[in-house]
Amino acid sequence: MSTNIIPSRIRIRSTRDIRHYLHTYPFKDLVDFFIEYEAKNRIMEKEDVVKRMDKALQVMKESVLKGKEHKNRTPSGLIDGGSKRVKQYTEKEHPDLLGKDFDNVIVNSLAVGELNACMGRIVATPTAGASGVLPGAFLTISEKFNISEECQVNALFVGGGIGELIRINASLSGAQHGCQAEIGSASAITAATIVSLFELSLDKIENAAAMALSNLLGLVCDPVAGLVEFPCVNRNVTGSINAVACAQMALAGIKCPIPFDEVVGAMKQIGDDLPASLKETSRGGLAITATGKKISKEMTDGDPRDPA
Amino acid sequence: MAIFDVIGPIMIGPSSSHTAGASKIGYMASLVYGKHFDSVEIKLYNSFASTGRGHGTDRAIVAGLLGMKMDDERIPYAFEIAKQKNLKYYFRKSYKPDHHPNEVRFVFNRGTEDSFLVRGISIGAGKAQITQVQEDRVEFGGDHAVLLLNYGDVPGMIGFIGDILGKYKINVAYMQSARNALQMSAMAILKLDELCPSTAVEDLKNNPDMHQVISIRKLNNEY
DSSP states (O other): OOOOOOOSOOOOSSHHHHHHHHHHSOOSSHHHHHHHHHHHHHTOOHHHHHHHHHHHHHHHHHHHHHHHHSOOBOTTSSOBSHHHHHHHHHHHSSOOSSOHHHHHHHHHHHHHHHHHHTTOEEEOSSOSTTTTHHIIIIIHHHHHTTOOHHHHHHHHHHHHHHHHHHHHHSOSOHHHHOGGGTHHHHHHHHHHHHHHHHOOOHHHHHHHHHHHHHHTTTOOBOOGGGOSSTTHHHHHHHHHHHHHHHHHHHHTTOOOSSOHHHHHHHHHHHHHHSOGGGBSSSSSGGGGSHHHHHHHHHHTTTOTTOOO | OOHHHHSOOEEESSOIIIIIHHHHHHHHHHHHHOSOOSEEEEEEEHHHHHHHHHHTHHHHHHHHHTTOOTTOTTGGGHHHHHHHTTOEEEEEEEOOTTSOTTEEEEEEEOTTSOOEEEEEEEEETTEEEEEEETTEEEEEOSSSEEEEEEEESOTTHHHHHHHHHHHTTOOEEEEEEEEEGGGTEEEEEEEESSOOOHHHHHHHHTSTTEEEEEEEOOOTTTO
8 A cells, every 4th residue: 555645636537547546545445535535525524424425325215215105196197106016016916027126126216216206305316317226226235235334335435436437527417418417327326336335346346337328328318398207217217227237247247348438438429419309308209209298288388488 | 516416415306407406596595685575576487487397396496485405305395384484475487598498586575675686597416596686697606605795886895895804804715896887886796715794794884885785605515
């Protein structure tokens, strides 16, 4: 371990920068690096940074429980208790396609996505519309393996740090880069978080995130009636399941041929090239199908000047 | 901006711009007005007007005016709570492309006093800015404490303001001043690290050429 003094500001633009810091300065590990990064950049004490992440974890857990309890119906009818339906069906009826663990990912991811649509309290990870992805996969796995809360908090720093690279080099906004920047980023963050629960290997974490993001490149943001409901909530499930699959592949040693930083660059380029109609304006895709327009008309007081 | 912008903010859904940002505009607008009001007219522009209902934008704004933060679980019940507290509000809608897509205009009314205008925008990721206070174009988002001053367009006012700030050892992060030639008045907006102490505000108000002093605290760690 190096004895160099950790600088007062830490700036990262790539995984190479992270490796450089880890190599040059006496950070204990990747978790320690990201906690220090946050503390330095926010001018906060490290303990307070950890406390704040613990708060986020608690709210995330609460959002799963509440999302499963609530009726989860929206005025548009686009959301109507999907989480509960999947839970009840898989518990009592046939077929339960892949068993309880897989069901839990779907149920938990939907629970938070639906709770968000119904004005419940969530942690935007990285956005409100994608807030089900991380709890759906990461909390389900943490519970299955009885992982301590301290380790869960640590893992969230790693996932958040990987998301930070996307934020810095592209964006986490559907309005800027389409759904790939929301559900895609959430899935990459989640895959990284899951891997770091088991191995703090930057190589494997990077591969998991790179695969997860590359699987969802090109995903457009075309919400019906401009609401964070359809296809947003279902896509949270896609993001969760994709994250689990990519984390499993990365843990097994599969490498993403294109490095994470370059996948992020590709996402930015694709997002920049996407027309505005597919970036949260509800002027394209599912939003302007015949049925999409009909729902939109009902939900927006039918104002003719509304683009949706 | 850092990891807690990726894992966070903690907020009431469904939308960081249309719900969380909207509540923050309401919250900041009520801080700017800074006193009890009889009624408020709330005009929603563009995307806020068209998709606001489905996003709970209207409830979030009223919640913010009632002092609720973006993670307050009472936001969905803001209308009912407003009724209990006898807060009167009226919504208007406006579709104007020259306005920000997520903009709100507040007109506060109190007794026989002149009405008071505040305008704000939601800029994404739960962040919001106040863009107009009365006639003055401004830009602040709660990262700093703010001092907004209106005064007669006479020489020496900047020096006077500087003396007061110096006397109370207040450090200025940002300052802008401008003249409104039509009204023979001028305005200055100052962004400070900490809230301007009330004694300093009194000193500023004691100058006969000072017309209005609005002092707002920063929101950084509560939001």
